[in-house]
Amino acid sequence: MKSVFTSAALLTAMALTGASQAQAETLTVATDPSFVPFEMLDQESGEMIGFDMDIIKEVAERAGFDYELRTMDFNGIIPAVQTGNVDIAIAGVTITDERAQIVDFSDPYYDSGLKVLVSADQEGVDGVEDLAGMRIGTKIGSTSYDFLQENLGDQAEITPYPGTSDMYMALLGGSVDAAFYDAPNVGYFSQTRGEGRVKVVGPLYEGQQYGIVLVKGSEWVEPVNEALAAMKEDGTYDEIHTKWFGSASE
Structure with a gap:
């Protein structure tokens, strides 16, 4: 009987460890709800939709993280990532040398x-x-x-x-x-x-060029870039682009 309880305790401990690891994979993603058609509130569902929303959903799945979406004014997005209040941001953020000094960017995902x-x-x-x-x-x-x-x-x-x-x-x-x-x-x-x-x-x-914004030194830069590259390689990116802009970008 003792060995049964010991095994049960071990399984419980393993389950808790797995849950903890899963929780650690949940990142906070910031966006600006007013930048249509990249991100906007669907009045019927009450959920955020748009080009960026489809991009980050696909990137997260391929890179291996879950995420919680947080909306905020665009002016607060870079400071939020810089201070670590959010892990990632996607909001049609232009890659600039000035911004790159305080946050990391993914490879470009949209030309504007x-x-x-x-x-x-x-x-x-x-x-x-x-x-x-x-x-x-x-x-x-x-x-x-x-x-x-x-x-x-x-x-x-x-x-x-x-x-x-x-x-x-x-x-x-x-x-x-x-x-x-x-x-x-x-x-x-x-x-x-x-x-x-x-x-x-x-x-x-x-x-x-727009880039996905990450905390400086983030371990997720490479996985995000790999996900974007794979999406462009297999045609998923073009499908998302066509959905929101009417024709593929490349």
Whole structure:
């Protein structure tokens, strides 16, 4: 009888150890709920959906971790990863040398850039240089805000908004004359809620690449990169891209 209890105790200990290891594999992933169609709240299910959400789900499965999703304003995402309050972030975050000093990035998973958006009846705007003297909306903490500051500075009234919906509503309501932000998000809005009311003008500025953000020195950088590479190799990435943007990226 003693040996039976000993074996039972051993099995219980092993089960608890396994549960502990499984719990250690659960990472916290941050995202910004307002960056459509990369991440957005599905009003019917109450869950986050979008291109990035499909990407991180597939990456997590292949890299071998579970995750808990946490939404926050974009401006707080890099600090949250930097301080270790979250383990990973995916929110259309542009890879920059400045950010790479305080966090790690995966290999690029999306090519992007910046675009100008104006009212459908706006004339005479063919690029950023034509926005001098105008009111421009952009997003707090974004590379688009940095670009405007560097290229226009005091020549324009630059207003950073906490969310893209605020920025676009300001444009539709006449509070700003133009919006300047990431090309896929600008394009998506112009073809959905802004259709017939706004138009995208000018060239693509600052070719950029998005990366998954990880804590500096994270052990998950290599597994995440391997997962992304495998997804591109077997066609899974293209399937996800087509689902949200209508055609494969490569």
